[in-house]
Amino acid sequence: LANSDIALQHPAELKHHFDDVEQQLESSTLGMWIFLATEIMFFGGMFCSYTIYRAAYPEAFASTSRFMNVTIGGINTAVLICSSLTMALAVRSAQLGQKKVLIWLLILTLSLGCVFLGLKAVEYHEKWVDYHIPGPGFHYEDARYARQAQILFYLYFAMTGLHALHMVVGGGLLIALIVMAARNRFSAAWYTPVDMIGLYWHFVDIVWIFLFPLLYLIGHTK
């Protein structure tokens, strides 16, 4: 019995199948990046279909950007970049074991995510009012491009919708982190969930960094 006690002696935050805390964090990070690689493939398929149709119908795609709300899109880009900063700082405060700062930064990140989704809802409503939702009710101002523009609006809703869904999931994960942090589940020695969800949040930010110029700014000068 004495021997098995010695064998089980390891810090509480270290699962006993890992050699040390470094190796434990390394395998979590690698696993998270493998998940993010599948997400890159997932969004990559949609970006690829966008590229195919944009190459096929450049004029029609350029003509749609005057119906995109660049002001809201630009503000939302800034909002997401701010939320990435607060998330990066949240991971930093978790590293330093600053519980209060961590909780406030997570709440700030969550709030910025909600601002993004709120502005997105305003934009979707604009599209609804303008009859720019693909389907039987779709109407496009330039009759020459009506059919082709509908493809772009379909891609717009599919891509921003999937991105918004990722934001909603990220918001749920942030709430879980806030609860865990409030219950003292994290310490300077173990804060892996904060680190991993941070990676997810930044990835969703990167997707938007590409969506913004592709959907809002292409053909802006026309």
Add this chain to the structure above:
Amino acid sequence: MSHPVVPIKVYVAVFLMLIALTLTTVAVSKVELGEYNFVVAMTIAVVKGTLVVLFFMHVRQSSAMTKLFVAAGFFWMAILFVFTMSDYLSRGWLPAPGWW
């Protein structure tokens, strides 16, 4: 634990660069550059994405193994694009009925 604590000013500097690049990409989109509008917009997006990956996602400080997997993810997406577009863009090169 494994990656060192990065000073706040590094994060703030990256943040300011990202905001500046966003303003640049909006400003450039209003200038008529023809085909180069797209090239400039995508170059700025790639720079912004790289900043986020290296600094906010700490890949700069990650192990070689993690870096390899990150690069593999983007490399596989590049394969998707290169092979798909080499098909679609070359379809008009031979005299055959096109699909668009």
